[in-house]
Amino acid sequence: MTLDEFLTDAASRSADNAVTLTIRDLLGRWGAKRRDPDTVQSISSDLAAYGLQTSPSFEVSWIDTEVILIAHTASGVPSTDDWEPRPTSTDTEDVSLTVSSLQSATAGVTRVRPDESVIKARSLMHRHDFSQLPVMKSERALVGVISWESIAKGRLDGDVDTVSSVLAPAATVALTADLLASIPRIIESGYVFVEDNTKRVTGIVTTSDLSQQFELLAGPFLLIGETERRLRRLIDRWFSVDTIKNAVHDSPERRKQVVNASGLTIGEMMKLFEPESHWKTLSSLADRKTFLQALDEMRRLRNDIMHFNPDPLDQTAITGTRQFAKWLEYLDSAAVAKE
Template sequence: MIDEDRTAFLKDAADRTSHNLVELTIRELLELWNAKRRGYWIVDQIQRELDEAGLTTRPDFADNWIDTTITLTPIKADAKIHTVTPSVESAELTDRALPDVALRVDNLPSANIEVIGVTPDQSLEAAQSLMMRHDYSQLAVMNGPRNLRGAVSWESIAQARIRDPHAPLRDAITKVETVSGRDNLLPRVPLIMSAGFVFVIARDNKIQGIVTTADLSQQFADLANPFFLLAEIERRLRRRINSQFPKDQISSAKNPQDTQRQVNSADDLTLGECVRLLDEPDNWELLEWKLDRQVFIEALNDVRFVRNEVMHFSPDPLEPRQLSQLDNFVRWLRKLEPDN
């Protein structure tokens, strides 16, 4: 969406009354800014434009599941929140920052998928059929969306049938663990690992979704892969700089505004400062890489921007394009700076 159309859309949303407020998903909100995920910069831009339009989102668009429905709610002019646009200098200083991680249970996609279940009075055959149809390892047993009675699993069915080949569904029901969708995920990991799965309860006490150990494994892979790629990129790049540059030349690349930090090697530079160091033609020659400097610096800047998004943390996984940028660059560096 172009800026003029978005401005008109936000103005219309701000002019509405409480009876006809604009509702849309977080994903749809991002599309208004031509974005697919909530990176650091796009969240800041969206928040600023919402503030300027006199709008807020309920619930918060920044940290809920991406397909959560939100409401654009007008706020009083005197209650506007003034955000500060990050400068290039502040971005460089945050190159080394640790992420402000607040991953909640309902950030997992599976925690927001409608739970299919059976009632206690249905047959065990019906439960088995649903489990096979949807390739489930467990199935909710409930009397309505807020009344979870337990679950059946292939293990509990097998145990019930060992005791009685004609056992009804009620004999295969097991107790289950529940967590709130608003809970921080990390403290809940031991419970999920121990139980194998937990049901997620929404604010209105409805059964919101289910999280399994397989979901945790996928989430770990989605979050950890970029960190490992970035760590390898920085390790190889800093090692090359340390081997080719004298200490005083490395130190000269430090941001002059950062007066408190000592730079003794490339390990003390931010990635932005590494870019500044290598973007000087004379410095570039010291690397002794027969490459086009501008092409390399452009690719390294792409990596730096992805790094800043990763380290500021987003509840959304990186886009395939961003992962491809990291993967391509690390494979490039492996050829330029191989391990001996």
């Protein structure tokens, strides 16, 4: 099925038969794997051209979150009750990282009813290694939480036969809430239950999830830092101060302030290495085209990390940047040997 056929089919469907697919599969329809600004713009424009929009937004939710393609009615009112308008931006720096970008936020929950036994709740918590469970009358009726702490406190007060006897208030956060602003609340409670705009509980985010997310970003972040330091060290060895200053094109005043490679942005470092004339003395150390390809791959990985792209980082890019860092270490040694 071509993209045009896919969109035509989606636009022709009723609300109760709307196309449902994961964000990963949606990206695949456009031949993409990650949500870079150009891809987001292209998908948003094509969807709008067919009168379609995803619910929830495909821009910031976890990549394996399911979305539905919603057709607008003639009056401009969305065709489903839970449609939530969202501005589209092609600038990743203008899009906040939301709670929905965490995998656990839309992974669902294991729940218990208020009238069920504490034994059942404890068994589920042991079975899944949970510290708490949402207590719910239905998927949109969260009444509280049961935890090891609430069970212990309940025992001090007497009978703890049913879940309702050890019920505690539940901490919640919206699926579209700003993630950074939500971190203090998550740390304070140890968890938050995540609700969509219809009050359906979609998942739970814990301090463990925050730690895991930090760990996923910390390694590549440190790798980028090491690679940039080695690159700046080589630039100071390979190029004169005047050549380095000439890589700064935006401001004469800033050009005066640049005295070495530490004052260059990653884009300016790219510009410094691009001219073939700069490789007259470097060609015996490295191939210009191969070096620029490695440098551009590192730049793209750096942008993904610094802009907090919600998609998992490309492991191929991480491996390539790690190899680039080793190459830079070798080139540094070779440069020292030539001096």
